[in-house]
Amino acid sequence: MQNLLNRQVLLRNRPKGEPKAADFELAESPLPVPGDGEILCRTIYLSLDPYMRGRMNEGRSYTGGMNPALGSVMIGGTVSEVMESNNPAFPRGAFVLGFNGWQAYAVSSGAGLRKLDPKTAPLSTALGVLGMPGLTAYVGLLDIGRPKPGETVVVSAASGAVGSLVGQIAKLKGCRAVGVAGSPEKCAWVVKEAGFDACVNYKSEPLRPALQKACPSGIDVYFDNVGGDVLAAALTLINQNARIPLCGLISQYNATELPPGPNLAPILVNRALIKGFIVSDHMDRLADFLRDMSPWYREGKLTHREDVVVGLEQAPQALIGLLRGRNFGKLVVKVGEDPTLKSC
């Protein structure tokens, strides 16, 4: 493998507002060599997620550490194949879920890696329905939203990786599931494929009346991924003791000044709850999540849609599009060949 080069996407500039292609730099470097106890990973899939925008800023990330320095590799979750191994826990040919970032190869000690069995589910699902977005939906809806059968659960970004699962888990729990999404195609998929009861297109119809019509009994759980106008409209329709898991505020991630938020009077009069959460605080629920979601997935109870972009060099534009609401389903970058797909 001596002649191979690594390809990486580096953070070149901290974006002001919306990231631009010039904020990223595609670089080549010699292939890293695994030392004692280390493995060489070849990236197959790279996950692109909205949180990455915040990690491009100066300062501390909300998960604790400092954001990556300028010039370092963009961070991100990955599915990789082990190409060389000096670590018996991860033999050559194994597939691993890790956090190797925007690069074609990486060396790892194995810390924080999880082995994947391609026989139980396609490798890419470890970045979506059976991965971090799935756990986000599961924890946010069940632990914070605490939906009861018969209640109405509304979720924004309903065709996205997290939102599409929130509604489907809500249905499995006996709730009415209503999505909000940004195109007729997305709304049609949310209802017909993902099985939501209704989906409102926030771009084509006045949001509040459409949401009110879709929620004749009001809103008991509003799972928010976007903030802004959708959150404001949903707040006006909440029921007493409503719960609002605050998962994301993608509508303002590119904002240079934080816009005002919704009026909180409905929270007061309805004794409602807003709770921000970060999935990385809830890894204690990973085993429960996999125990519940894996059979649901295998039994066909969970529809998921992947939006696969091919080639590491496409990752910057794909992230820019994600922040604009352009993707449809879980956004992953296919960085390298997936050998498990050959056998299909």
Place this chain on the structure above:
Amino acid sequence: MQNLLNRQVLLRNRPKGEPKAADFELAESPLPVPGDGEILCRTIYLSLDPYMRGRMNEGRSYTGGMNPALGSVMIGGTVSEVMESNNPAFPRGAFVLGFNGWQAYAVSSGAGLRKLDPKTAPLSTALGVLGMPGLTAYVGLLDIGRPKPGETVVVSAASGAVGSLVGQIAKLKGCRAVGVAGSPEKCAWVVKEAGFDACVNYKSEPLRPALQKACPSGIDVYFDNVGGDVLAAALTLINQNARIPLCGLISQYNATELPPGPNLAPILVNRALIKGFIVSDHMDRLADFLRDMSPWYREGKLTHREDVVVGLEQAPQALIGLLRGRNFGKLVVKVGEDPTLKSC
């Protein structure tokens, strides 16, 4: 008592924006006569509270029922003396806490009344430190705010009936207590008399830097009575896992259009919680409240300040002033003579 007249304050108009004197009507009517099982109550103290503004609007109140009709007596908590009794549970001469509204006399079946013992505490305290505002502070801080020793608790309207107790209970629980109030006199009282660690005057200094200086370790609990700029400033200083009991939004009760609220990004990144609550949902905590607060009061651990307005006819202007932040302490109207004060 046949020659006596009842005096009442009626709701004449539903206010648009700030209530005006002309929205109230002072009326006289014959003294009501208690029937079988009923008692005649003479109002001694009437409580004035911010929630009353909402009850003047059209529609449903947030506690469930319809708001009072035009022409009906303004609602409110009262301490009364029983003048005539056909109900052995409430003999003549007893003192009772009830909800008789803005009037000098009322007939009651006794339902919902609680007998008061003037030997244990002055009668007016049943409307303040040992009454609904006290229970509000107790439940909101302890059950929703859940302060831990060493944490920083910030409360707005800190010289008010609820706010002054929130800070004092926080101190009793080992926390740093920081108030926000609207005059140098109020801030001085909050620190010197009520024993808070600090108090910021939101009218005389830039709020956020002053609050930041008063909270060198950030904010763990922000008990909000006001909303608006104070809530927005507090949100920028919250710590991870902060709790925000949302008790009131007095800054906007007179608003004809709901203003935008604070940006919620700090809630997301800090995994914080906002929870609206209404004290009437928490009457199951009344016994605990009285068990804890009565001895604290008797032992002099709770400072409380009453802002006593004399005369039922002063109630409208007093409520208008309350909504403007003019009162200082628990606002009560002395409607009639308090016979228990004579013996002092």
